[in-house]
Amino acid sequence: MAHEAEQIRHTLSTIFHTQGETIAAEVLDICHVEVSFFEHDFGRDIYSFDLRIPTVRFAQLERDIDEIAQKIQNKLQKLGLGGEHIGPVRIYPEPSVGPGAIAMSVPTRTDENRIWQPGRIRLFLSHVSRIKGAASELKKALAPLGIDSFVAHEDIQPTQLWHREIEFALRSMDVLCALVTDDFVKSQWTDQEVGFALGRGISVVAVSCGADPYGLLGKHQALRADISQLAASGPRVADIISAQDHLKIRLTEGLVEAIATAISFLGAKEGMKRVSSLQTHLSDAQIIRLLEAARDNSQVRDAHGVPAQIREIAVKRKVVLPETPQAATDDSEDDIPF
Numbered sequence: 001m002a003h004e005a006e007q008i009r010h011t012l013s014t015i016f017h018t019q020g021e022t023i024a025a026e027v028l029d030i031c032h033v034e035v036s037f038f039e040h041d042f043g044r045d046i047y048s049f050d051l052r053i054p055t056v057r058f059a060q061l062e063r064d065i066d067e068i069a070q071k072i073q074n075k076l077q078k079l080g081l082g083g084e085h086i087g088p089v090r091i092y093p094e095p096s097v098g099p100g101a102i103a104m105s106v107p108t109r110t111d112e113n114r115i116w117q118p119g120r121i122r123l124f125l126s127h128v129s130r131i132k133g134a135a136s137e138l139k140k141a142l143a144p145l146g147i148d149s150f151v152a153h154e155d156i157q158p159t160q161l162w163h164r165e166i167e168f169a170l171r172s173m174d175v176l177c178a179l180v181t182d183d184f185v186k187s188q189w190t191d192q193e194v195g196f197a198l199g200r201g202i203s204v205v206a207v208s209c210g211a212d213p214y215g216l217l218g219k220h221q222a223l224r225a226d227i228s229q230l231a232a233s234g235p236r237v238a239d240i241i242s243a244q245d246h247l248k249i250r251l252t253e254g255l256v257e258a259i260a261t262a263i264s265f266l267g268a269k270e271g272m273k274r275v276s277s278l279q280t281h282l283s284d285a286q287i288i289r290l291l292e293a294a295r296d297n298s299q300v301r302d303a304h305g306v307p308a309q310i311r312e313i314a315v316k317r318k319v320v321l322p323e324t325p326q327a328a329t330d331d332s333e334d335d336i337p338f
Contacts, residue, residue, distance in 0.1 A: 005035045008049070008086075010201045012075055014246045017174070022109075023061070024071050027053055027091065029200060030171065035086065046087040049076060058093035060108070065091050107168035115169055120148035120254040121241060124169055126193040127152065127179040128186075131209065134230040135179060141234030144267035145274060146254025147241065149177075152193060170196045174250065175203045175241055179230070180222065182211040203247075205240050207233060235270075242274070252281040259300060260293040268303040276309055284319050291321040 009028050016025035031051035049072070053061075061068065073089040107115070116122050123142065127135045132151065139149035150169040166189075176197035184190050194217055197204050206213040206222035209230070213222050223240075225233040242251055255275045262268040275282070275290075291314055293300040294307040301307060314320065 005033045005049075008035075008076070008079065009033045009051075011079065012072060013201075015075060018246045018249055020250075021071070023064075024068055024075075026172075027051060027061070027068055028072070030054060030057065031091075032094065046085050049073070049086050049089045051089065051091045052094045053091065055093040058091070107172050111168045112172050115150060115165065116172065117148040117257075119257045120146055121247060121251050122169075122172060122174040123147050123149045123237075123241070124173040124176045124193065124197070125149050125151050125179065126176055126190050128181055128183050128190065130183065131179060131181060131227055131230075134209075134227050137231040138179075138234055138237075141231035142238060144258050144262065144264075144270045145234065145238040146251050146256075146258045146271065147238060148254070152189065166193075173197070173202065174247060175205060175244075177205040177207060177237055178213065178217060179207050179209050179225075180211050180213050180217070181209045181227070184211060185214065203241070203244055205237055207237070238274070242278070248278060249281050252278045253286070256282070256286045256289055259306075260289050260297065262293070262297060262299045262303075264299055265303040268297075268300045268306050272303075272306045272309050276313070279313050282313065282317070284317065287314050287317055287319040288321060290314075291319070295321070 009031070013025050013028035016022075016028065028051070031053045034050045034052075035047045036050055051069075051072075058065070069089040069091050076086060076089060125135050125139065135149075135151050139151050142149055150173065152166055152169065170193060176194065178184070178190065178194050194204060198216055204217065206217055206220065207230075208222040208224045209227050212218065213220075223233060223236050241247055252275065255271050255278065259268055259271040259275065262271065287310075290310045294310045295301065300310075
């Protein structure tokens, strides 16, 4: 049942990521999973769902490990696994290994907050160091679209700290985007980054920057882009990410935050254009966040058409901005009558 166990693990991980249950999702992402015979009860075989996670992370989570296991078990029972009956979920530390073994660092919440902006889709940009400038421009283009990018690049003699930061980003990314140049295959890093993403079962976006994707990366058609204008590919990369059902809620959250903190009219407009197409995923709290941005952020308030779009969504959903004491006593006309 090894293959089925991996499918179950990935399905549960996707559900927990979508619902914002980051710790349970992380446990599923970093574990080795086995489905083992547990007991025979009333004519049926019952199996356990055993998860082994790195020893250090187990030690960090041990106080909450039973609660996490129960949360995974409750979700597991809703999957409908046909004739198979999986009973308890058990989480164990991975047995320690001796010298020569390769261990992958596991990020803490503090590490993740250092690497990523809160509430955004986490996109790992895999590229050779030669195009790190273009990759940085793509990162800027994706920011107003609710996507935070980690710009990975080669160093001739990378430090141990840089190794660890890359490991943390790989562990916690939602999507990887491979910028495939003619020297991509020669890199000591990029193939491993792509392989790690494929091994985790997360989405990989391939962008052909003068070379075609190869191997497992080449089984889907790639976007084509000009390195000198790589930032122009941002909307197309965002389109692919927004088509992933399990990421739509997270992307909506990122877009709302990007609009609320917009530093340009263009950024507010670009973000709002995409929020309008995802508005069924908006919560009332997020609509209020947008109303507050239209009131308090001049880059949103004065962006042509954006306040009207926000107001239209709010009216449709019957969401109103709570009155503040100041607003209740202010008799002056407001440009945006929320």
